[in-house]
Amino acid sequence: MNELKLTQITKQFGHQVILDDINLTFKPNTIYGLLGRNGVGKSTLLNIITNRIFASSGTISWQGQALTGRDHPVQAFYLMSETNLFSKEERLQKIIKNTALLQGQFDETLSAEMMTAFGLNPKKKLSQLSTGYRTIFKAMLALCVPAEVVFLDEPILGLDANHREMLYQFILKAYEERPRTIVLATHLIEEIANLIEHVVILNETQVIIDEPLETVLAKSYRISGPEEVVQAYCQELNQLATEQLGTLYIAYIYDQLPTEREIPDRLTIEHVDLQQTFIKLTNERGNRDV
Numbered sequence: 001m002n003e004l005k006l007t008q009i010t011k012q013f014g015h016q017v018i019l020d021d022i023n024l025t026f027k028p029n030t031i032y033g034l035l036g037r038n039g040v041g042k043s044t045l046l047n048i049i050t051n052r053i054f055a056s057s058g059t060i061s062w063q064g065q066a067l068t069g070r071d072h073p074v075q076a077f078y079l080m081s082e083t084n085l086f087s088k089e090e091r092l093q094k095i096i097k098n099t100a101l102l103q104g105q106f107d108e109t110l111s112a113e114m115m116t117a118f119g120l121n122p123k124k125k126l127s128q129l130s131t132g133y134r135t136i137f138k139a140m141l142a143l144c145v146p147a148e149v150v151f152l153d154e155p156i157l158g159l160d161a162n163h164r165e166m167l168y169q170f171i172l173k174a175y176e177e178r179p180r181t182i183v184l185a186t187h188l189i190e191e192i193a194n195l196i197e198h199v200v201i202l203n204e205t206q207v208i209i210d211e212p213l214e215t216v217l218a219k220s221y222r223i224s225g226p227e228e229v230v231q232a233y234c235q236e237l238n239q240l241a242t243e244q245l246g247t248l249y250i251a252y253i254y255d256q257l258p259t260e261r262e263i264p265d266r267l268t269i270e271h272v273d274l275q276q277t278f279i280k281l282t283n284e285r286g287n288r289d290v
């Protein structure tokens, strides 16, 4: 089975521990959101998985086989990232050709469709593209290579709202036409929440959430009312944060609510979205024990 498994991955840069005991499984044909605040180690993790840098310790397995650096399946994984692998003076058509040669079966139809839709001229050089167009071009390559697992690192960097929407549609189209595992690494959560099926949140060197989006949303609540009533109700629940707004006391919960307990009249219980939960989970007071 095309399963990518990370076991006890750690990474240190000098004395600084960036990743500590990361255990994750990326299942086939699933769209993941790899979320985390700036500098938490998302790119580092993707670079380790795609063999651009080495982990300090831990194992990566693909299809049940532990990988050593040498037998890394070059064509099974593809990382679209900020770092430029291509010469800036190369024309887009040449980069497409080289990528196709290196990666094997390249989706020429999707490539042509995306180039036209975004108005990218294949005769242009990479250096002539704006930041946003460079991102679009790199995302296009990532969606057209035959990889089983595609990592999109900040795929919407510099894109305006229209282009972001178009790119999301192309990601879905590519996925529907040829299901594969897609991992979207970003700290811009609001929009990708419509795209992802599974949420992985990194915080302070560790994975704090690794659950289907549906589960995350089902456990994310904002409970408000008079302070004593909120506190009494939330006593045994996992509270991420609390706030006082005038006389209103608010608790952000990441938990299943007790079905047997009656909800007091003066309490308001609402679900919150992924972005809100992410903020509460990853701010300094975020409870890491979830």
Ligand SMILES: Nc1ncnc2c1ncn2[C@@H]1O[C@H](COP(=O)(O)OP(=O)(O)OP(=O)(O)O)[C@@H](O)[C@H]1O
Pocket (backbone or CB within 6 Å): 013, 018, 036, 037, 038, 039, 040, 041, 042, 043, 044, 045, 186, 187
């Ligand atoms: N080659 C390196 N040498 C030393 N420190 C590094 C190196 N690469 C990354 N780091 C540090 O590791 C940490 C994680 O960086 P990384 O780029 O993986 O974070 P990120 O989650 O992708 O951030 P962002 O969302 O801002 O892109 C940062 O503190 C960064 O400064």
